[in-house]
Amino acid sequence: MRTTVIKNALMVNEGELFEGDLRIIGQRIDKVAPEITAQASDEVVDAKGAYLLPGMIDDQVHFREPGLTHKGNIASESRAAVAGGITSFMEMPNVNPSTTTIEALDAKYAIASKTSMANYAFYLGATEDNLEQIKRLNPAKHCGVKVFMGASTGDLLVEHPQALEAIFRDSPVLIVTHCEKGDVIANNQQALLQTKQQLTINDHPLLRDAEACYASSSYAVGLAKKHGSQLHVLHITTEKELALFEAGPIQGKQITAEACVHHLWFSNSDYPRLGNLIKCNPAIKYQSDRDALIQALHSNKIDIIATDHAPHTWQEKQVDYPQAPAGLPLVQHALLSLLDHVKHQRLSITQVVEKTAHNPAIRYAIKERGFLREGYYADLVLVDPKATQTVTEENILYKCAWSPFTGHQFSSRINNTWVNGELVYANEQVSANPETAMPLQFER
Template sequence: MARLIKHATLVNEGKLYISDLRIENQVIAEIGPDLSAKPSEEVIDAQGMWLLPGMIDDQVHFREPGLTHKGSIASESAAAVAGGITSFMEMPNVSPSTTTRQALADKQAIAQRDSVANYAFYLGATPDNLDEIKAVDPQSVCGVKVFMGASTGDLLVEHPAALDAIFRECPTLIATHCEQGSVIQQNNARIEQQYGTPQIIHHPMIRDDEACYQSSSYAVALAKKYHTQLHVLHLTTAKELSLFSSAPLAEKHITAEACVHHLWFNEQDYPALGNLIKCNPAIKAESDRLALLKALHDGRIDIIATDHAPHTWQEKNVPYPQAPAGLPLVEHALLTLLEQVKRGAMTLEQVVEKTAHNVATRFAINKRGFLKEGYFADLVLIDPTRSTYVHHEQTRYLCKWSPFHNTTFSHQICATFVNGELVFDGDKVNTRHNAAQALRFNR
């Protein structure tokens, strides 16, 4: 359907300006003031609203295949578009793990059938799947995910020879989870000796800044040695920030990311929220949170993502050592960032840069992430005058809970468009049509 969005405040490439925007044949056909409606067009009056390129989330765990009691591509992509996320890149730690091209193809087929948002998938690295890594298609695979020192099953890669080979031979971007397992084990043993069975308040002590730094500095050293395209996921510590450059994004082959929950919560939130905010790497001190925000401003952190990782309420409500790590985030991630804007912690232009422009640029995504004529119409309309109240039962996640329960955000997502189709109208997600597409990468 052709659509004309009138009188919106567009946020794009560091500028805010009032304009109209026309959507035709899945793309942004025209941007300009006082565009005249065509007879067949739907006209949307967006006066007073912000029009942003949809968030591109480069790190989610949608749990399919094999873990669909926690979430599915259908359920979690629906929550994502309700949160203004129009594209996602999904991680390989499902069951079976996504460590072969066939497993990638199987996921693509599920997403083609069920996803409401655009999609791409990471191939998971193992100590012995180098041939699969070398054979991936850089134009259809967003990257290769390497769990460096903190994972379970076949996705843990610790041996130096295996890591060297992956960093040397990988034909596409490498995304790393960096925590050093030996440091975590030592910290855990010390906590057990000092306090007995560890509790949730000990989580940032067990997975501390040294565990993160030892692993991330190793990854950066390997990337410098082989000139690898490296993207370090979910930084959580001030200490790690010294590893990254404030140079323009176009000049970097090593980039860094922060996640919305590490920008929102700190270790003072553990007593109230407990295992609901248990995640790896851990939410840490307020000084670390503030350092991450500072690094967003100076360019050392290039991208903001979610690391959306749902678990059931029952799985979370067990003693700390047995509770799984991860929390559901996609439905309210953008709202948390808009709240940061209201607080003065970042600007609206920076939110768009870190959630859309830079993701599209870093991953070389074809014609997405900007409000430009000829680009796919992946858009989100925000009303800055209406609030959003969060309650567990009202979430769209399969797990039906949110770490933001009882929070009132100051903005409301009024519409989300994926390839020009209205997939969220501010109330309901439209899953009747198949608007979503596989992301393509210009590599």
């Protein structure tokens, strides 16, 4: 059984920073101590004072398989993820066909078991008439049910009050929601088109505004309180919505909230430069909203940071705003963007670890992951805060081959990533062997 000793690391775990060594035996963390003596047969990694973090657990990605694999697939996007320090992901149901049955979920797990570089779980997508499928979800295997409340396409849009009541009443697993209200968006569009012939990207935060988000997220929170549901509201983008959530530690919360890395980084001032490349739903909004989201991370009104990684091809983005698809690729650079916030003292390194590793593990009750603890799976990332990493066309690993961060020099560099004790990223190279990844297990 392989043994690896990581020496001279600055470990970040459970609100503390401490210097020391960590030993991996097989798939798990065997020992964390101020000093560990390596044996001759051990593989030794000298961290040289770099941060050793639990790998990021990304609870919201779109890896596009099956059916949309010209944009990305589980193999390509999980490779980008581990290069970005993400060791586990939970993938969304809006593929083709939509993942709305247990059989479709099983098919995704089968693909991931052969091709994924990171640990994995998959959401079932709610529809207006698949309640019986939702009831079949296994709390120990399935991460949750995704409900698109008022803004989606195809069969994944759930608007009928009776259907929503039933889902919130009967779901055996965590409910996660995309909250934008369709009729508010439609009214906004009608009003905007009274003043101009065609909308542009600069109108995106006006079209999908704070009221569209709040009307939907407040509805979801109300349903969860009525039925005692476990609710996690994805990608909060507005200051107004923050009033819906309680401050404080995540333990024991019935209703939790998430922010995504692009909403913490970009604002409406970036639309003239990046255009459709940062078109996403819910929309990137205003600097005041971005600042409020960061403050909500400090107060713990926002519990988790994720990516909502959603690649489209470059060509698909090079059309007029109304036709451009929403979403952007993020997993390779998400953690680096958060470490830039640390450098500029907007967040602390312990907060980043809490929101990207500890809290996802707690909220989803993930078994033995998300912490630097003896006996836990060795999902680790070694980050050098004194080196830099510039995003170039040559080092982007997304299948779509572009990034909204192209040209940016991040203030940190990801040196190594381990998944279940296996070194899967080192020397700017991803391992060719995907056999280490495992399906996530949940203790609930």
